[in-house]
Amino acid sequence: MTGRIAARLAELGLELPQVAAPVAAYVPAVRTGNLIHTSGQLPFVGGELPVTGKVGAAVSAETAQELAATCALNAVAAVAALLDGDLDRVVRIVKVVGFVASDPTFTGQPGVINGASTLLGEIFGDAGVHARSAVGVAVLPLDSPVEVEIVAEITD
16 A cells, blocks of 8 residues: 555554455445445454454443554555555545444433544545444444544545
8 A cells, every 4th residue: 555645644643454354245345436434344354353342331432443543544444455455546525323232321422423533544544534323332342442434525
């Protein structure tokens, strides 16, 4: 991978992970027109979830925020895979949807998903500014604390 975004990732000390294999009947990302929609990405590191459980109980909001950043990096990797690694083709991150497996008393979902939003801004600059939803849910696949999906606009 080369280019401006590759250089930015290196500057941030980040390396795109391998795209996680789907755990069901779907693909990691699809392109339609000039948009790439990723499937929900879990915070896999080396093929495993580093933490499981509910945010606000077994998982702190700070840890969940770091996990949301990992989800976003995994989503960027899924976008890169469809672009043969050329992330300079990303015009902007249009939308981020984040899900937080929450203890019933936890209401800090937006702060958790800030981990994803902040990372996307650090990687893409102004093109990383996006619309967003942060949703609390009862449980996520594999007991993951967070899941993030993105929509990226690209050029041909």
